[in-house]
Amino acid sequence: xxxxxxxxxxxxxxxxxxxxxxxxxxxxxxxxxxxxxxxxxxxxxxxxxxxxxxxxxxxxxxxxxxxxxxxxxxxxxxxxxxxxxxxxxxxxxxxxxxxxxxxxxxxxxxxxxxxxxxxxxxxxxxxxxxxxxxxxxxxxxxxxxxxxxxxxxxxxxxxxxxxxxxxxxxxxxxxxxxxxxxxxxxxxxxxxxxxxxxxxxxxxxxxxxxxxxxxxxxxxxxxxxxxxxxxxxxxxxxxxxxxxxxxxxxxxxxxxxxxxxxxxxxxxxxxxxxxxxxxxxxxxxxxxxxxxxxxxxxxxxxxxxx
Amino acid sequence: xxxxxxxxxxxxxxxxxxxxxxxxxxxxxxxxxxxxxxxxxxxxxxxxxxxxxxxxxxxxxxxxxxxxxxxxxxxxxxxxxxxxxxxxxxxxxxxxxxxxxxxxxxxxxxxxxxxxxxxxxxxxxxxxxxxxxxxxxxxxxxxxxxxxxxxxxxxxxxxxxxxxxxxxxxxxxxxxxxxxxxxxxxxxxxxxxxxxxxxxxxxxxxxxxxxxxxxxx
Numbered sequence: 001x002x003x004x005x006x007x008x009x010x011x012x013x014x015x016x017x018x019x020x021x022x023x024x025x026x027x028x029x030x031x032x033x034x035x036x037x038x039x040x041x042x043x044x045x046x047x048x049x050x051x052x053x054x055x056x057x058x059x060x061x062x063x064x065x066x067x068x069x070x071x072x073x074x075x076x077x078x079x080x081x082x083x084x085x086x087x088x089x090x091x092x093x094x095x096x097x098x099x100x101x102x103x104x105x106x107x108x109x110x111x112x113x114x115x116x117x118x119x120x121x122x123x124x125x126x127x128x129x130x131x132x133x134x135x136x137x138x139x140x141x142x143x144x145x146x147x148x149x150x151x152x153x154x155x156x157x158x159x160x161x162x163x164x165x166x167x168x169x170x171x172x173x174x175x176x177x178x179x180x181x182x183x184x185x186x187x188x189x190x191x192x193x194x195x196x197x198x199x200x201x202x203x204x205x206x207x208x209x210x211x212x213x214x215x216x217x218x219x220x221x222x223x224x225x226x227x228x229x230x231x232x233x234x235x236x237x238x239x240x241x242x243x244x245x246x247x248x249x250x251x252x253x254x255x256x257x258x259x260x261x262x263x264x265x266x267x268x269x270x271x272x273x274x275x276x277x278x279x280x281x282x283x284x285x286x287x288x289x290x291x292x293x294x295x296x297x298x299x300x301x302x303x304x305x306x
Numbered sequence: 307x308x309x310x311x312x313x314x315x316x317x318x319x320x321x322x323x324x325x326x327x328x329x330x331x332x333x334x335x336x337x338x339x340x341x342x343x344x345x346x347x348x349x350x351x352x353x354x355x356x357x358x359x360x361x362x363x364x365x366x367x368x369x370x371x372x373x374x375x376x377x378x379x380x381x382x383x384x385x386x387x388x389x390x391x392x393x394x395x396x397x398x399x400x401x402x403x404x405x406x407x408x409x410x411x412x413x414x415x416x417x418x419x420x421x422x423x424x425x426x427x428x429x430x431x432x433x434x435x436x437x438x439x440x441x442x443x444x445x446x447x448x449x450x451x452x453x454x455x456x457x458x459x460x461x462x463x464x465x466x467x468x469x470x471x472x473x474x475x476x477x478x479x480x481x482x483x484x485x486x487x488x489x490x491x492x493x494x495x496x497x498x499x500x501x502x503x504x505x506x507x508x509x510x511x512x513x514x515x516x517x518x519x520x521x522x523x
Binding site: 088128 | 428499
């Protein structure tokens with residue numbers, strides 16, 4: 001089985017020769033708790049030559065993982081338990097954001113950046129920023145589109161903030177929950193090499209939403225082509241982060257189920273982007289028809305300005 | 307010890323002595339007993355404390371008075387007045403578009419609670435109510451901005467008034483953020499300061515946005 005695993009990781013990363021160099025790192029025991037295989041997997045994708053800091057970080061990650069295992073043993077009703085989910089420094093958060101915006105082909109976001117230290121700071125505040133960015137940008141965009149029209153009276157449209165908040169937070173928490181449940185269920189049927197904890201999935205989804213923040217700001221530009229180009233571009237970037245994270249987790253499964261899972265992930269992500277664009281941003285260059293004016297002899301006259 | 311067996315205390319021996327504690331003879335006790343003072347003194351003391359904190363917010367120095375004696379009267383007054391001023395004025399228009407009173411209230415208080423929780427979870431050493439107090443008091447510049455905006459809107463609502471309002475709101479937003487950062491940043495671990503300051507920035511940005519987009523009917 002070691003050779004099979006080595007083959008899989010050679011596919012997954014270019015530095016296959018390094019893997020062959022330390023065969024002891026590929027042993028996996030099915031009986032061990034989930035934490036241990038992840039520890040070993042964390043070491044594997046790092047090529048030693050060009051990314052020395054990643055390798056050094058890996059050593060730290062071993063220590064931090066042991067420590068993290070000790071830290072997370074605080075009972076869930078104490079405040080210290082929740083502090084373990086905010087155990088990140090500024091540079092770590094910035095690194096994770098950078099990793100979500102510039103996905104490196106072949107590098108798994110969870111393995112490379114999260115390394116068994118999932119945080120809730122990033123997902124929560126990225127979602128909060130995204131909510132307000134979409135609401136404010138949508139409002140600004142509508143203002144510029146309808147500027148100059150005599151029938152237009154500016155309203156701040158504050159209702160949309162609550163709608164945006166509900167949508168985005170529901171997406172960022174319920175979809176990871178569903179995905180985690182699904183992966184756990186498939187894990188019980190098919191032995192997958194890679195498995196993620198719920199918080200790691202929440203983390204990946206949260207950080208993958210970051211690219212939509214500058215996209216939402218750029219959506220103020222009232223050109224349809226520009227908006228659709230932006231949607232496609234950001235969808236490709238964040239979708240690729242998600243796909244590269246979850247493909248190793250489902251590839252051992254039935255081919256159709258694996259493809260369906262990854263396809264659903266991308267589809268939901270696309271739905272979120274397109275839905276936000278459609279709901280919060282009025283379509284540009286569309287004139288609202290003037291309301292029907294009933295003529296005095298009973299026939300109705302509809303005027304439409306082009 | 308046979309003689310001791312005969313010793314017994316009978317109930318008819320009276321126990322005498324003084325068990326009352328003398329009151330009023332220690333001078334520090336008199337300072338804590340505020341029950342006898344006139345009501346005016348009590349109210350004036352609290353008002354002076356609130357006023358002193360307002361002055362501290364407008365001229366932020368790194369003083370610990372704002373942190374040590376926290377109170378939530380100031381934030382409540384500021385929040386209520388800001389929410390009242392953000393009402394559109396025409397009560398019968400349903401689609402006002404602006405935030406309702408309850409929405410402003412919830413955003414300010416819930417936002418302050420979330421930011422406080424965030425800073426505590428990141429390892430901050432400030433207490434919960436002290437942080438709420440600082441965040442609430444630092445809404446004062448934005449309340450002043452709201453007042454100025456309403457006065458400017460009385461004069462007119464064209465481009466010039468918009469530019470004036472924009473400048474005022476941006477200046478007050480910067481003042482609020484800097485004031486609250488000056489008070490709160492010291493209690494954070496040094497490599498997480500930016501993680502704590504950013505939500506404060508977002509909080510005041512949202513309030514500034516609500517003030518700037520206020521349009522009376």
